[in-house]
Amino acid sequence: MKKPSNTLPQAPVDDRPPEVLADLEFGKLTSKEYLYVAKHPENEPYIKSIEDEPPLFIYISTYLSYLILIIIGHIRDFFGKIFKPQEYSHLVEQNGYAPWYDGFESFYERRMKNRIDDCFARPIYGAPGRFIHCFDRKKVGKSEYEYPGTTSECLNLSSYNYLGFGQSKGVCTTHALKSIDDYGTSGCSPRAGAGTTDLHLDCEALIADFVGQEDAILISQGYGTNGFVFPSIADPKTLVISDELNHASIRFGIRVSGAQVKVCKHNDMKDLEKVIRNAIAQGQPKTHRPWNKIIIAVEGLYSMEGNLCDLREVVRLKEKYKCYLFLDEAHSIGAIGPNGRGVCDYFGIDPKKIDILMGTLTKSFGATGGYISGSKEIMKRIRLSYATNSYGESVPPAVLAQIISSMKVIKGDINPGEGLERLQRIAFNSRYLRLGLKRLGFIVYGADDSPVIPLLLFLPAKMPAVSRMLYDMGIAIVITAYPATPIVSGRVRLCVSSALTKEDLDDTLRKFNEIGDLVFLKFSSGRAGGSKVKGKPPRWSIEDVLAHNVEDCKKPNLGEMP
Template identity: 50%
Template sequence: MGKGKRATPPIRTTEEIVLGPQHQNQLDLPKTSASHSGPANDTLEAKLLMVRHTKPNSPEKPSSVVDRRRQVSIEPEEGTYQAKTPSHLGSQEESGELDQVPTLILVTTYFSYFILIACAHIRDFFGKIFYPNEFRHLKEVNGYAPMVSDFESLWSRRLYSRISDCFNRPITGVAGGYVTLLDRVSLDHNRSFKLTGTTTRALNLASYNYLGFAQSKGPCADAVERGIKESGITASSPRIEVGQSRVLLETEELVARFVGTEACMIVSMGYATNSLTIPSLAGKGSLIISDELNHSSIVSGARLSGATISVFKHNSVADLEKVLRKHISQGQPRTHRPWKKILVIVEGLYSMEGQFCNLPGILALKERYKFYLFVDEAHSIGAIGPRGRGVCDHFGIDPREIDILMGTFTKSFGAAGGYICANKDIVDHLKLNAFSSVYAETMSVPVLRQVWSSMRIIMGEDREHALEGQERLDQLAINSRYFMTRLREMGFMVLGDPGSPVIPILLCNPSKIPAFSHEALKRNIAVVVVSYPATPIITGRVRICLSSSHSLEDLEYALEQISEIGDLLMLKVRPPTINAISDGGSASSESHHHHHQMKKIL
């Protein structure tokens, strides 16, 4: 071993990476499994798919109410439920994003923001004195106050504008496994952009195209074309007038059957599915308890409702119980009367964290404190669980135990809009009272046809593509677990639970946020970088979104390039646990090894 070189640990096979150490005994493979073929491969594939959605065992957190509860397993053919005991109630319940960030990085991140904000204030102070005409919009003019607050204006002009070229990049064509970007330049420090007339084809790690249904060809595209010929583009009317088409009713019945509830209401806009529906579920005298990292559409809906709002620590069942006990004991403000109703709102898969909600623990609280539960499955429906039924499928829980299940069609189904699934009484109430139903135009038939076609493929009800849906689900599950495991082995600060198609990598320092985006684009990789106000100010990140349309070659290329970027920007805070991607010939050798193993599995 040469001087200064680290000993190289044994290279693990792809099935070992995908399954994790807790399932190695299930495979029972001989040491020379790479050379085996025939029935042994079938056994490996069957066992891999059997455990592809399971999660590592971890000790449960002590809680007065989070006991081992009964769960249900769903028989795919008959749809029956059987009780079983869970072994995992959420591995990241009490862990925070800052737990894995070294102190030095936190200090330098705070210091960087301090310097940026201080310089911004200094520039504005002297700018108002020496360039009054250019800074008129920051002053009161003729009695009119500035339209934008001082801090929002400062942040957008002095910080966001510096890196605005990383956002709102125009594209052309289909945003599938690869995406074509329209190249642009700025000659005025990102105040405006001009298209150059050229394009860049990049590996798409930015879109929510989890199951790869964002396609311009295939059965879904054909169904959309037929929908346009049948009914045109829009009904130009809300549901209560003449907007309720036959296709809408059929699709609502299909979605309700897919999710596992009694009824469904489809909304033409995903954001409005939360923001304009929650006010019809809770109002004055009601209490809404929301996870602190819930989506802004949930926050908007809660504020519009007029209900009292309380927040609990992210994914913490213990803190949720504290909030419940406090508000139930005290009652409504001033009058101390009992609450008319209590509505707890969580997300199935948190899109900025890649974490699953602790659904079994929350349901244990629900049995004791008798609140209504609203679960936003925008990112989990279609992408999580053995049958793609979302977080309920992931944990093996009967969806009828959840009062309201919300989801969107923009992610896994390649469409638009969203849905609310619940019992018939709740859905009928929302159809007559929710702003998203009464005042908004219904979803157009072509979009409904996209939902209908993609969902039937996932369910295996399309005879011509009976196996395609399950193949997409399996590929997404394998891609997600494999990619996350490799990133962690490289030493990156990776958030999220195993099996999540959303994989955030913490960047923290503000200078590394645009640097990562630019370096990735140089390598023909499209990524999304996220910072304040979408995330806490010191936990800026790049969010990787995987798809079933990504091949092993795509993932290996992305991992190799991300590893190089990580070395360049010093993002690896821990030494690699395996020599996942190294310099010289070993990189191509190991890539070939992983490729060979993945082909055996698939």
């Protein structure tokens, strides 16, 4: 018998026929019935999705679970420093040197995350398509893993490959490989030096046209796109009003810029208007002089909550109070709207009403990096002051070719009809899986058309249980918890892709239904998609869900459906 190794094994060679491998990366559409066009109805207000609440005893159990873990962890730390000083050398003073970490600041990682660390960062190989290939591993000791040399093929509900463009073969891969022959593997220079090629200029022009702006600038890293744009547009006399659930990259960028920041409640337009009015009335701290400018920063699609911003109201407030609007479309561009052009496309809003549109290319387009787009005047200024434009590497040619080809497929310039099918498949898949989970009794957050589906678990012990059980069943999912979410709302974050088939989603619903009964996850009260028909229980059977979901998921407002 082969002895398990603590080093990652070599990825096995897959000698299955090419058509089988292609189907594993992007499943074939089995019926035109499984398509849907996602667009918000014109002249209708945006209705927030209902966030269901579990019974009170679930909250109490969750707090008690964390309390017990914290108490036990502190007891072990106290005695460990006395009886096992070598293991705690990084937390105590050694030979006059200060400790590397404070015991409290590393407590969560050591005593809580470390217990379920095998559920995070599972190593994979191959393309992150319809199925994903994972190396099997077994935890030994506190932080080491043994790899027996086997792998598992899992249905992929964990990647941001929303439109399925992250393929190892296909029109985009062909373009990427050709760019390597023509341009090499790297620009080997910042954009402001010798790193700007004709591919960069063509790509920026294509992005600007795609998002409906005058100009765009490419950035080689998604996180850094937000992290360094705010120093180019804000200063200490600028006020940034930020949604409380904005991504960490936005908060980091605001801090680096030195701008003042006020936080408004998530997607609460009344609170946003109140914050704007108070800021205008009070002015800058101490001097009370007017702000040089006020920037409203929101996201199109919030990746942890799965909901959309109320863009129509945000634009109305922005115009009413003469503010600037910064819109982060990292998760919405390509994945939302009838033409895949983000939340402006979804709500039918002119993109030029948004002063700065930001997006990443790592998700729907199967590439890396991000972009900033806006008027030519703003982009001209940002090109001079943007740090990564002068000090960071330019986007490699193969990535540029991937961006250009995938965007042209969506537009219909390459393989007409393919991009439209991908957009309509992800819209159907998102609604189908969301409504099915709600009707089975799970608490699910997010907008109807969002490809991000958070399924609430609450209790910490259920996070590793669900992750490990689904992995054994052949489904790869991501669990997220504190600090990415509030400590009492740990969740599974399902990322839907157009590469998935309706049959894949049926299999997913069956397995979630089985686990939900076994682990007691069906907390829903029926307010958000369960039945409200008198005499009928709020939770549907899996047979009823599969029988009615195709037709019902195409109806408006899934949260209010019987």
